[in-house]
Amino acid sequence: MQFRSGTLKGDEKVALKRKGTTADDNEGSPPAKKARSSKKSAPQNTPTVVTEKELVSEPEEDAEVLSSEDEDPEAAAESQEKLQSVLKGSGKDPYPDWKAGDPVPFAALCTTYSKIEMTTKRLEISAHCSKFLQQVLRLTPDDLQVVVLLMINKLAADYVGIELGIGESLIMKAIGESTGRSLAIIKADQKDIGDLGLVAAKSRSNQPTMFKPKPLTVRGVQESLMTIAQTEGKGAQERKVGGIKKLLSAADTQFAGKGSKGIDITKDKGGPSESKFIVRMLEGKLRLGLAEKSVLVALSNAVVMHESKVKTGKDASGQKIAEGERMLKSIYSELPSYEVIIPEMLKHGIMKLRDHCNLRPGVPLKPMLAKPTKSITEVLDRFEGKDFTCEYKYDGERAQIHYVSKDADEVFATAAPSAGKSEGGVSNIFSRNSEDLSKKYPDILQRLPAWVKPGTKSFVLDCETVAWDVKEKKVLPFQQLMTRKRKDVKAEEVTVQVCVFAFDLLYLNGEALVNKSFRERREALRGAFNETEGEFKLAQYGNTNELEEIQILLEDSVKASCEGLMVKMLDGPESSYEPSKRSQNWLKVKKDYLSGVGDSLDLVVLGAYFGKGKRTSWYGAFLLACYNTNKQTYETVCNIGTGFSEAILEEFHTKLSENTIDHPKPFYSHSAGNKDQPDVWFEPKFVWEVKTADLTLSPRYKAAADQLGKGVSLRFPRFIKVREDKKPDQATSSRQIAEMYQRQESVAKNKGPAADDDFEY
Template sequence: MVEFLSNYFRSVIALTPDDLLPSVYMCLNQLAPAYHSLELGIAETYLMKAVGQCTGRTVAQLRAAVAREGDLGTVAAHARATQRTMFQQPPLKARRVFNALKDIARMTGQASVNKKIAKIQSLFTACRNCEAKYLVRSLEGKLRIGLAEQSVLQALALAVTVTPPSPQGQLMLDASKGISPEQFKARVDANALLIKTTYCECPNYDAIIPVLLEHGVESLPKHCRLTPGVPLKPMLAHPARGVQELFDRFEGSQFTCEWKYDGERAQIHVPSTTDDGAPDYSRAAIFSRNQENNTSKYPDVLCRLPSLLKDNTRSCVLDCEVVAYDPVQKQILPFQILSTRKRKDANESDIKVQVCVFIFDLLYLNGEPLVTSPLRKRRELLSENFNYTPGEWERATHKDCTSAEEVQQELSEGVKGSCEGLMVKALEGPRSKYDIARRSHNWLKLKKDYLEGVGDTVDAVVIGGYYGKGKRAGTYGGFLLACRDDQGDEYQSLCKIGTGFTDELLQTLTAELKQHVIDAPRSYYRYDAGHIPDAWFSPALVWEVRCADLSLSPSHRAAQGLLDRDKGISLRFPRFVRSRDDKTPEQATTAQQIMQMYLNQDQVKNNTQTQQVEDDFY
């Protein structure tokens, strides 16, 4: 797939370079960077209405067909194939389709629905062959072509290596000629690393693609750098099973233990003004771990920003945890209380849940990126350039430990302080840099409940529900959960779950899930016939789940083929922990992570040779 896509990108570079940016976005089913929050927002009913008006079918007929096929895109393609037109419209071209999709996303107001339907119809009637299927899937936001973002970046790297962009007009169609396969592979790998690293620091194709075409891949770091206002994908941690694992991982290195707060990850950006270089608080922004703009969710935090920055601090990017806080009792409150805050456009006067921001890292200061600086240096700069106020702005509590007893003591202190556990990080050397967009072994998380059973919890997607019986009648009493296979872009059944729910919680979850009921399973669901639920759901909700252990299963499909051709992996004795409103289904635990969790179990380690998964971009 990477080779097919790279050949397409090469053709675009050689013939119509202006189509490269729309092509990359459409392969990813995106319209703009995540922090722009530009989404199509088209309900399935409106799509059916648009397709029906073009093909002479009613919405009821289309809904029945979707129930049989499980995919509106396939139904639309069949309807379009039987449609006759008097005059054939000009063929669709990448830029026209991409611009039309952006126009649809920007339409607002009372008449916007009819305008969107008219725009969709103009595209749909111009579709030829299989185009209708992929157009409708794109409009649904459910384009399933089996390509994750890392594969698109790899294809782009291969394309610019074989056919380097040439602004001067001296285009070389195949630069692989005349060099050995080893040299060519090394060149591709170097370009791929450069493109991926640049994208981590500047996750904006609107900035990267023009530089790539005008200046070449080598110039990317010069023109596309970490900039306040453009959120980064955060560094994440691997779970540790016990205290001894910390010393095995950080053998011979200094490490520190930070309290792990139970809140919401926040990246705070403060740019500087262009005239005098002072902090520009009017353009300050707060982003979630998903790079979504959460600025309007925390107006109270923005008002406090001037008290945080010292006089010598002109611009910065801070990595923080926003935690619900009781200012009277001076104590941290559970995550569930934080989740009750309004998600958008909050008014400071209406806010009932107060928050405290715990700052644990500094990624950018006064015009200089700091992601490659050692953690010890970044901490020193945090002390020198910021003011801290109890209950509003606080440093993450930390201690540099040298013995297992100290780690155990700090873990106990963290738990007493209403924290989940510890984050353990290297202080010095190459392992102490900030690995953007990586789930790295250079950060380990040690939770109070990691010391028994399975090391980490699982973030699973709810894809089905089973009707409750007895006192659970009228609600869903059990659920089918799945992990995500990001290689095949599909959801694989992981377990059935029915424990960890109160009666009140089941009422709430049932009402929430009824908004996502679909007539048939999606074509990208993988499950066993023995676990067909009473109701299927579109992939929308993510739940955190704990289990006793993981086992190979002939009836579940998670990670099937990675360890055993016929068996997947399932969770034993799963228990609901909480809803993860801060995660999208695309950020659920992956099949690869499920496999690694299975292999990390002591009973498996003692009987098999485990596979080690290297840190990678997530």
């Protein structure tokens, strides 16, 4: 067995091939794709018939912007033709045209929201989005960027770090003060209705008005929300309430005042109420079932159709629209910033985007993720006859480091933090969620110039930050890393040293490397950096072609305080870096996978039960939930009370008590039985990693009930750690729960693909 500490000779062949095995040996391997129908596609002018079954919504995973259709031009074109068929049958625009050049009315966006809210059919959702975006392009293209951002409930790109998510108490106070209703009445309505957006709509329709304010515009709402989100310092709460009141007072003016019938909140889920959607934006949850992937498809569709009508007066073909979709998805996967892409698209056209938009230092891209496996045999079956390598899987925090030297013939695309500015150049470090980590790891950015070789002018590095024992010169447990402050860290006050373990290079000296093979990227990585003990190392990896030796390598990685192995394809198109995708070309093998259900789960804390005995001073157990990406709801999956030390329980009691709410949110799917209710409910803010012995059906819990008929629960769940790098809507999804349950040997052998889970690296 060969073993490398991050080194590999250029002429050395890293071959890990399994001999004499077939796909039939592997129970957990995904089934082969069904052959596509050989029938010829309909001519361009032939109407595409869309069946009710094809319209029905399918669960979407926001973590993966790309889909299988991206790799199949025929499938993408067919899908776009069906979308065009739905668009043609949808009639005129639901909101009348405003004057060309005027700001887009917020009421027009809310009308689109309402149309989407009233259907679960995937193609209809995309059609509503595309239709409205075409209207915006035709009348006020300058507002397109703001419209798209609000459609996905964002104020800016993720790396800017601006989020809403205003507390319920502040919103209720603003509703009461803006409508002249008491807080007690607002709370009573909330308890009765269960949706604070509908409470706002009801309150607005009961409000008398003396002066009619100007109608809200999309840009005006976005600017107001941005101001609210950025309000800090002394008196911030009152100023936020004031900003919310101003928005709500200008909303739904047509329904307020004497003689108005008001808003019927029992009809069409409250309809296109501006108040309703403003409140949902403030809460951070539109709850429309509108995934970013759908918006991206609708945007490409709208732009291609608009460009075709302007140039030729005719609709674009399904093939042309599919080409535009592939182009936009590819660009967005490398440069996830509508603020950059949309202006360039409006200026140069969608088909020329690649000439103006590419991966660039300063704009973090969504990382490539790995599929979990249940056995080493499964790994070898997957990579049979292919060259691949086994890297240590470090137990730290996924990070992406961007750098541009002062001598480079390019600029850093965003404002670099002070910690990332040096005599040599500028740099920044981002999390897997594109969060700016410069205030958490200023020590990394300060030490970075020492690792960079003279010829390295710019780069984007994929890596893991790991706690490091300086005296023993070894990796420390993940829990040690979590003891570091998350913000305002001073390099000279750091008590937990961090070592960066680099495993991929995505950009080097002005060139994106994502389409190159992993072997080439690894060689470039070796040539661009100097290793420094305890500060910067290349990921260790081993080369072998024997199952037993991979087992030994796995055990050695665990002894080195790592989680296991990452097995990666080395050559060919399959070894390229796939941003934002969980790929079968990267497989992760943890020691825990060899028994039990496989990967751990990342679950959201919804509630808690008061402790007994030694735990009377704290919460003794907690109610956890997965996330339904299609419905945008949290579905309960287990109660957990093991794996906690007294110190952890005390810490959790303090943090969670600051986020209590009076009643469950309307998007909590939980048992209605009195005995099943937790003593305390929380805002959905905290994500915990949990291990379980197996999964079982249970009428008490709601996880994956839509897919399986009954809810799934965890048997013997055990707390592992807090996932501070994950947002609640990035928790394990209900679809993943269902797949994990179905692939258990006790449930069904040789049935279904491996779970498409979206946990960590």
